[in-house]
Amino acid sequence: MQTPKRANDYLLHIEDLYKSYGNKLILDNIDLSVTSGELCTVVGPSGCGKSTLLRIILGQEAQDRGHIHIDGKPADFPDTRRGIVYQRYSLFPNLTVLDNTLLGFNLRHNWWQRRRQRKQFEQQALHYLSRVRLEEHAGKYPHELSGGMQQRAAIAQALIMRPRILLMDEPFGALDPQTREDMQLFLLELWEQEKMTIFFVTHDLEEAAYLGTRIFVLSRFYSDERGHDEQQRGAKIVADHHLPQVASASDIKKQPAFIELLESIRRAGFDPDVLQHAREFNLQHPDAFQTLTDSETGIDKI
Ligand SMILES: Nc1ncnc2c1ncn2[C@@H]1O[C@H](COP(=O)(O)OP(=O)(O)OP(=O)(O)O)[C@@H](O)[C@H]1O
Ligand SMILES: [Mg+2]
Structure with missing residues (x-):
């Protein structure tokens, strides 16, 4: 054993x-x-x-x-x-792909920090969206994406917080x-x-x-x-x-x-x-x- x-x-x-x-x-x-x-x-x-x-x-x-x-x-x-991706419903339907990706930042920072660092956060979100080949779709809502694209957006949403696992x-x-x-x-x-x-x-x-x-x-x-x-x-x-x-x-x-x-x-x-x-x-x-x-x-x- x-x-x-x-x-x-x-x-x-x-x-x-x-x-x-x-x-x-x-x-x-x-x-x-x-x-x-x-x-x-x-x-x-x-x-x-x-x-x-x-x-x-x-x-x-x-x-x-x-x-x-x-x-x-x-x-x-x-x-x-730890980051997580589920089979579905990882994304909020009323947020764009970019805002869904920014969610982790937005939850962790207060209004003032978000306002001050918005550009920097957005750049990072766009970086991860490009990693999952979605930068062109940043302004779309989840229902405008195919199933595979939605899951790629969910992966970007999880990765942006740089989880260890x-x-x-x-x-x-x-x-x-x-x-x-x-x-x-x-x-x-x-x-x-x-x-x-x-x-x-x-x-x-x-x-x-x-x-x-x-x-x-x-x-x-x-x-x-x-x-x-x-x-x-x-x-x-x-x-x-x-x-x-x-x-x-x-x-x-x-x-x-x-x-x-x-x-x-x-x-x-x-x-x-x-x-x-x-x-x-x-x-x-x-x-x-x-x-x-x-x-x-x-x-x-x-
Ligand atoms: N919150 C809960 N309260 C009571 N029982 C639960 C709860 N969550 C899961 N269970 C029960 O625990 C067992 C394991 O569930 P779990 O969802 O972890 O299985 P799974 O291996 O992921 O199944 P699947 O392949 O169908 O997704 C099941 O019998 C389920 O009914
Ligand atoms: Mg299960």
């Missing part, structure tokens, strides 16, 4: 994280650590707790137990160290297949140029394996020594792989090694009939670690 990592050595570090809603355990002893520059993808069956994990990392939702650190410092409340919850989930593929390529390019750290949630396995440098599989389909009552168990990271770099090569999706990888992830996380034991999860990534309790490993029964 991998030993715990030091929070100080990682950009994002989570240890012993638990979260329930009512009497239903959702996240069950989650451990993970991420270094700067990784494009991490998180997959798992619908309802397993991916968005909940993201909201906790964002500081928007409180965990029941456990620690979250960013750059070695506690991250229990939202701040500019960009959280994305199914950001391309509402796009048609062609736009989705274009946006995947676009995100890879932007990630390379900006040297970002990204935590990208999707329930599309192919998207996750294609985009990521690392993939986390979150699932309740596993076994341990706590007995057969599945209701008592929440989701865990059941696999954590390094992924080969495939940037820009979308035909990789048809290659046998890629298809095999998808199949192994599907078995590990998505098949309710395949219940891997918690001691045998495929946690191959060098940064992976696992802090199983005695009741999970069965030591307390010996």
